[in-house]
Amino acid sequence: xxxxxxxxxxxxxxxxxxxxxxxxxxxxxxxxxxxxxxxxxxxxxxxxxxxxxxxxxxxxxxxxxxxxxxxxxxxxxxxxxxxxxxxxxxxxxxxxxxxxxxxxxxxxxxxxxxxxxxxxxxxxxxxxxxxxxxxxxxxxxxxxxxxxxxxxxxxxxxxxxxxxxxxxxxxxxxxxxxxxxxxxxxxxxxxxxxxxxxxxxxxxxxxxxxxxxxxxxxxxxxxxxxxxxxxxxxxxxxxxxxxxxxxxxxxxxxxxxxxxxxxxxxxxxxxxxxxxxxxxxxxxxxxxxxxxxxxxxxxxxxxxxxxxxxxxxxxxxxxxxxxxxxxxxxxxxxxxxxxxx
Amino acid sequence: xxxxxxxxxxxxxxxxxxxxxxxxxxxxxxxxxxxxxxxxxxxxxxxxxxxxxxxxxxxxxxxxxxxxxxxxxxxxxxxxxxxxxxxxxxxxxxxxxxxxxxxxxxxxxxxxxxxxxxxxxxxxxxxxxxxxxxxxxxxxxxxxxxxxxxxxxxxxxxxxxxxxxxxxxxxxxxxxxxxxxxxxxxxxxxxxxxxxxxxxxxxxxxxxxxxxxxxxxxxxxxxxxxxxxxxxxxxxxxxxxxxxxxxxxxxxxxxxxxxxxxxxxxxxxxxxxxxxxxxxxxxxxxxxxxxxxxxxxxxxxxxxxxxxxxxxxxxxxxxxxxxxxxxxxxxxxxxxxxxxxxxxxxxxxxxxxxxxxxxxxxxxxxxxxxxxxxxxxxxx
Numbered sequence: 156x157x158x159x160x161x162x163x164x165x166x167x168x169x170x171x172x173x174x175x176x177x178x179x180x181x182x183x184x185x186x187x188x189x190x191x192x193x194x195x196x197x198x199x200x201x202x203x204x205x206x207x208x209x210x211x212x213x214x215x216x217x218x219x220x221x222x223x224x225x226x227x228x229x230x231x232x233x234x235x236x237x238x239x240x241x242x243x244x245x246x247x248x249x250x251x252x253x254x255x256x257x258x259x260x261x262x263x264x265x266x267x268x269x270x271x272x273x274x275x276x277x278x279x280x281x282x283x284x285x286x287x288x289x290x291x292x293x294x295x296x297x298x299x300x301x302x303x304x305x306x307x308x309x310x311x312x313x314x315x316x317x318x319x320x321x322x323x324x325x326x327x328x329x330x331x332x333x334x335x336x337x338x339x340x341x342x343x344x345x346x347x348x349x350x351x352x353x354x355x356x357x358x359x360x361x362x363x364x365x366x367x368x369x370x371x372x373x374x375x376x377x378x379x380x381x382x383x384x385x386x387x388x389x390x391x392x393x394x395x396x397x398x399x400x401x402x403x404x405x406x407x408x409x410x411x412x413x414x415x416x417x418x419x420x421x422x423x424x425x426x427x428x429x430x431x432x433x434x435x436x437x438x439x440x441x442x443x444x445x446x447x448x449x450x451x452x453x454x455x456x457x458x459x460x461x462x463x464x465x466x467x468x469x470x471x472x473x474x475x476x477x478x479x480x481x482x483x484x485x486x487x488x489x490x491x492x493x494x495x496x
Numbered sequence: 497x498x499x500x501x502x503x504x505x506x507x508x509x510x511x512x513x514x515x516x517x518x519x520x521x522x523x524x525x526x527x528x529x530x531x532x533x534x535x536x537x538x539x540x541x542x543x544x545x546x547x548x549x550x551x552x553x554x555x556x557x558x559x560x561x562x563x564x565x566x567x568x569x570x571x572x573x574x575x576x577x578x579x580x581x582x583x584x585x586x587x588x589x590x591x592x593x594x595x596x597x598x599x600x601x602x603x604x605x606x607x608x609x610x611x612x613x614x615x616x617x618x619x620x621x622x623x624x625x626x627x628x629x630x631x632x633x634x635x636x637x638x639x640x641x642x643x644x645x646x647x648x649x650x651x652x653x654x655x656x657x658x659x660x661x662x663x664x665x666x667x668x669x670x671x672x673x674x675x676x677x678x679x680x681x682x683x684x685x686x687x688x689x690x691x692x693x694x695x696x697x698x699x700x701x702x703x704x705x706x707x708x709x710x711x712x713x714x715x716x717x718x719x720x721x722x723x724x725x726x727x728x729x730x731x732x733x734x735x736x737x738x739x740x741x742x743x744x745x746x747x748x749x750x751x752x753x754x755x756x757x758x759x760x761x762x763x764x765x766x767x768x769x770x771x772x773x774x775x776x777x778x779x780x781x782x783x784x785x786x787x788x789x790x791x792x793x794x795x796x797x798x799x800x801x802x803x804x805x806x807x808x809x810x811x812x813x814x815x816x817x818x819x820x821x822x823x824x825x826x827x828x829x830x831x832x833x834x835x836x837x838x839x840x841x842x843x844x845x846x847x848x849x850x851x852x853x854x855x856x857x858x859x860x861x862x863x864x865x866x867x868x869x870x871x872x873x874x875x876x
Binding site for chain 1: 511515532762787865873
């Protein structure tokens, strides 16, 4: 872990320990302001915007700790929005960024495309989104939240829906070109948050299996339980390995969309198995509102299809694999540069 | 020099090395000696191993004085990956290069290092693994093969099974009991290096369900094994076996066994593949890439001498599940039946289906692996 990452991890852990509510409870008044004071929201923002200009690995540490605490606020979107707004010289430093969708920015300044969808929190100044302009360039736009409909995700987190057709040209502020793969980078941070939640779930389940007795012995003594938890731990280990490997590439500016999708689909696949296994082992106890397990599993059920639905990621990898063909598949997987050697 | 600053491990040097291995594989393929989807790392072909040795692709990390090349562990990993991904027949040297040679280097006497290691490096030496027995499969510590101390060595008596390529093997490392079983069932075991030409060794074929003769039963009837052929000290057997297994379990051979079929599958579905086929293939390739990342990180830890805990076990379990999933996805996406004398892809599918059961048996069954992982998780 880098010096910056260690510092950010300490800050995030201390802040959440002091200020975060119990999972599922509403945050106390002043939680958002206190979070902004820590500077964590600006982990990825450029220095000119008052940010920390941290690496993707640094931001992933924060996302993981947030997921581990099932803390309020969509930290992934907050960090991404601050980075891209900051890079574009915009002052929307406490904002959200919409899920990646095929949006088009027309020459007349209007947006068109499917319903926009963004995680939200009170006090945010705007909704950022990535769109393609008529020249085919990827650009960042900012739209007001005033024309949005407020809903909830599976975990109860606030979620905005905005119909691009309902926005006039004056609602849409173009902020300039983006030259980073926003969707895949968002997927990386989302995977880090999922990893945090999965680590916590595994801890809960192991504790339960070791202490809950049935038939005169702890659940952990049953081979069926041992094997189920072994599978869950394996998925988590593979996710951590894929994430760490790809974060390194992202930090060096060498991440291909393929690498990002590999992490996201691994995390999504792991999330499904880990959540299901946890509920099976916790039994009816884990199916109650009272037990904290569902605050983590509902987040996983939301996040596994955020920042690129799992099936979309798998399809992207499949398309790339088929295009690479029999003789190019291995090179695609390992990302080699043998051609240049 | 640390692994990351060694210039031999630089991206450019590694790319150059991959290029060399691919050029070699292309020659072998063009000459018809490699057929994609038909051979694996257990396929015995001494000619191939000798040619690979001439290129310096065997005993890569071994000291030069034993015929090795003193390359970095990363360089060795890269060569192994490329050979496996290219579908090369590696059975004549694979076990010697992967585990027996390194075991002898770490724990062997100078006599056997000088005698055996240069032969391995030349691609002329096949090793068998002498662990399982007729009554001891997963329960390895219950083995009955025993060695009695005699003047100048040991007298070995017993039976080993499922020994891959024993009919071609020059040596076998045999796990045996050297003192009676007491309260600690892991104590009193030792590893002996047995010359397969010794009087009293006999090999009987065990034809597998694919009709291939790779597995064998090996009988030791009062075989004399000289003192210098004991690995480590008497009673070290269990520790040495466990050490060997973390190297055996975390390599690319644990997720690339059906990679040839996957290559043929992406070609067969072609650019007109539908969404379902794209997703199914993406799922396999995504998993393979993630498991490979895990394998690389374990290799880096082993290289730095850091403990890898249960991660090697996790990698083998996930890798072998993937190896078995590939033929199952392929049979649903292809318009062909598995057929051994059919088209290239139908043949590869047939081989993969017929060989798949052993992927999660060899090197520790899935159930044993999950037990190890659960123990590491602290389930008590």
